[in-house]
Amino acid sequence: MTIASTAQLICFAALSATLVLGALGVVLLPNIVYSAFLLGGVFLSVAGLYLLLNASFVAAAQVLVYVGAVNVLILFAIMLVNKKETLAAIPGLPLRRLLSGAVCGGLFVLLIRVAFTTDWALPGPLPVGEEATIRIGEHLFSDYLLPFELASVLLLMSMIGAIVLARRDVLSSDVITGESVDQGLIEKSRSPLLLDKAPR
């Protein structure tokens, strides 16, 4: 075994371990802020796995989009509405947990079965390496042009939706309640956005 392949194996083991443990942490930890930070770690380890597969452009895009944009916005949302609310106890919580655990376990077993029964074409095609960026560009502007453009339309729609939701003042009446917006703003009780953390 050469030094390069040993290093690759060690990297794969470390990345997979952080990926699996991080993903479990995202689901199981009770503190939502920890979950969000761990999600960033999971995205980073996925990017590392892409790097191991010689897909450096995809890895960098993964970091830029998922860690730099998606995860930061998730954190932003969590921290802006950092209210400690006492949630009403859900009846039958242990049973619910058991059921969802069983569903997840079943899914896991199914995936394992698929992974072991599929006849994987190994070794795969030769990695294109640094040519990958050019190849991705060619595909985006030829056979994947329509999905690419449709994705941009989808993003535009969600952007307009977000602006409409955030700026109710552009509409004369509230979309949900139907009453005049300005009136609603005046009458709404002022609640602080940030949690009062000072000890009392």
Place this chain on the structure above:
Amino acid sequence: MVTNTAPGLDLEASFEQALEGLGLSPGAAHLLWLPLPMVLVLVAAVVGVLVNVWLERKISAAVQQRIGPEYAGALGVLQPIADGMKLVFKEDIIPAKADGLLFTLGPVLVLIPVILSWLVVPFGQHLLISNVGIGIFLWISLSSIQPIGLLMSGYASNNKYSLLGGLRAAAQSISYEIPLALAVLAVVMMSNSLSTVDIVDQQTGAGILSWNIWRQPVGFVIFWICALAECERLPFDLPEAEEELVAGYQTEYSGMKFALFYLGSYINLVLSALLVSVLYLGGWGFPIPVEWLAGWLGQPIDAPLVQLITGSVGIVMTVLKAYLLVFLAILLRWTTPRVRIDQLLDLGWKFLLPIALVNLLITAALKLAFPVAFGG
């Protein structure tokens, strides 16, 4: 790794050849080579910070008609070391109600991406850690990890000012990343490559005249403004605006953890200056191409001594251009007032973003119209 056959000092090949001559396997020789450039660049980055701190102290003193540090070493050159020592020996305090784990992890997450980005900074044709094909894109994506560290430290401090500072830092860095990436994209479009080495190579044709700053003046200004905003330098240091937020996300930090923030911001400043010089000021290129100079002096460009000299000139030129930009940044810091947060976000979204888009469009049009001048 891109195989580059262009002439120039290739220390890696020579080093590995020498070791293989001693009877080592190619893999072992490569393994012995790997840590050398990394350690060298790490040391260079830290020394760059020390120089930067000294410059900041001296230039700010000159701007305010003071003398500045003068007792620690000649002209106070040892002052940054004294500053660093003080931070090392300070007590490391974690506030009682803070989240210890995230509080420690935050500054680390801020520093690591910045140091990793030095991977793609070229000081010469072969004088960089790794000529990865996605070069400049790697820097953009790595710099997007930083806000997570800032949010983390802001949240973990359990302090309103810290949380607000962290949120501001993240908002600022997301807003300015987009015009920054668009400005870089215009340069990449002209050089047909994301690799930093290729970007510099494309600017080496006719010395100072072929630098990208003449072809991308608007992009240069956009990039510089955005780089200052990403480094949280005045006039954009809102996340740590003293009179509003005490010190933003740094409020609760002291000792070495504070030093990590400090180090990170200065390394980031030097890195940004280096990348401006790579993208717009011809990187390691001398204002008159060294090939011409060697030709006029009647020296072959491939001779070992000439290569040594051109390599050294390249390093000096890169560092010189970067520090001229750092000087500019320091002058800006000590002469301009701070903008308000709404002005900052307006500038980013309503002014820089449209201009960067138009700049990209015009570059594409010029590239199609004049392929000779704009890298067809």
